[in-house]
Amino acid sequence: MNSYLVYMHQEQVQAIYQNFIASGINTIRGIAFEFDDGDVFHIYTSEPKTQISGYPCASLIQFLDRLPTNEAGLAMAKQLRNTMQNNGVNSSRHILIILFSIEDGQLKHHVFASRAEGEFQEGVMKFLPGRSELYSRSKGILETSILENCKVGIVGLGSGGSSIAVELAKAGIGNFVLIDYDRLELANIARHVCGTGDLGRYKTKAVKDALYGKNPHIQVDSAELDINENLEQTKILLKDCNLIIAATDNDRSRFNLNSISLEYRIPTIFGRALTRAIGGDVLRVRPHQGPCLRCIFTKDFLATRKQEISTSTQARKDTPAYVSDEEVNATVQVGLSSDIVPISNMVVKLALVELSKGRASGIASLEEDLIANFYIWANRREQTYAEWPKMEYGSRTPSILRWYGAKWERNATCPACNEDHELLDEEDNIFAS
Template identity: 45%
Template structure:
């Protein structure tokens, strides 16, 4: 097949906008599938790229002295030692309507071959298929803070990037371990990396123009730093795995009048729950926690760190390992999906979109997901063909009110922010 070269339109534009006599520019390319597909960059890639690295040289078609292809190739060969690899040569120019054009040539020991080129377009074209359901330009301005980038938080982050959310702050101090891979959006390529940085790269793959900042901190030990991020955001998403962080984040959400979403899976992901906190308008995390609604719903334990926090110090390794009981990625997916939908509803509030009817349906602030007839659902009837009784694989909205005696939000009405 004719080799295919992908080029970021934005980078080609930058190259063309440089003034003066721009001669050869050193870039970098990554090749795939026996050097038939290349991703070429004239500047630093937006994210950690994949593929086999090979040299890339770019030139503006109006640069003096290189009109002759043979001359150009001779210059490229003098400049780069390909070490047996192909060299991707990009010749950029201005096409019809002032938009950039790009021609690619692949230089190997056997000679020069022409390649097809494709531009990776600018932001506005990436999300055209969301039109009608979401207001893309408004979402590009929204800022989301996500705490916890594990099996729950990472797919939510990715879905929001797919929807065109433009600004993210990712907070987690964990690194990706082998045991995480089967349930995480990141793979073996990212082993050992901070989950924040690995997920950032995944988000940038979906939306190269998103702004993603990361904080590799423990929320409970970096309160003011995290609160600054929450204060600057439009929405807080909490997918962390411990109550202390949820209580701290609940306080920050109330202090700064920011809507927060909390989600978790119960043991082996037999079910889960999702809470939306609309500060001072509905129940806060503490109202729910003290309401008895989540009594008997043991949280899933997916990390050794969680088990160590509740077990005495002398417990043997085997016991710790048996406490780690996780569900499958497909069991976590409905919970992450619900949180994503609720996030899009919150971020689209006030804008006429396809999310408006979903907003009307989501009247409750607290939802319970029944996933499998185990744990809290062990005695439920089988789903069968009836839809008149409770069954698994459904969401249930609970009527929950703000607790006037809540130690966090009750009796503090006089402190309610006015903005």
């Protein structure tokens, strides 16, 4: 076996050392996983927050008053392996032994690995730093200290919402609320951040694991519910958020989120793809400061810009019960993942600008560029965009593969965001029919 790498979190090493000092207990079983046939190991002192794709293997961590020489360490590793095997610990893969000591204020270590009966070889130990170093390469562009205390609620964790969640975690957002009632189906996988290993899982839980994989220090709360059926519970979950991302697949849920945004004065970003992802639009709602969803998405506007139907579950919910499954499935029109990415990326950009607004950051200049509240994107010159000019070289008119910021004023008589205007009667409600 060539020299191998072993990864461990710094704070876990510190915790077992403090326990060693306080209790005198110097040996603990680790939770280790092996990758690439023993080329890489990850070891934990407690169950990791996210699922691991590697193979589990036996491991032991021991703190010593003084670190032995390499030769003495090898002998100690063999002895510890024998003790483990005598106690019924067997592994068809590698056995990992880690020896630590603190000498003159410095952490010293040996790490050894072997097959069950093979020779031990020493590897290279790598320590994963704490939160402050995790996003060191973002410094100067986006100070993650600005974002680590922010809380973002993401409703809808399909192809768009899942990628938005991961990108925000990678940017340093520290707290999330994830809401979706759907499970991952095979048809989702081609566009989703999660893979076949997550089939059948709730999207909330699968995406939570993806977020912890990017940043184990974040806090993620999740709820498997349909917000249209559980509006009051949704309010409780979202009311303390600094920002809401609405990535749902139906207009009723979007209007419900719009009402939550207005009631609790939480900035909200709505993103959606249109039929077969020919394009999409993104709306930023700053409650009572600009247009809300209801100001723009009138009955007439919705009629011209049909949302994408991307799953059979969604199609069935929007179709009468007497319609056959075959007819329902025929309405599903899914676009390419690469057509979803630009829309998700714009949502992420607007989210980061909104959360860091007025604070010193490298993206502050975008506040002067992203002044529009409503943005339109076209992937192909089809249907709604059929008559748009070709992209070619021009930039004076909206074209495909270019964002167009539309100036949209707040509706003074909007029944949703005009606080002096009574809400519409039930028969006038956009979903009453």
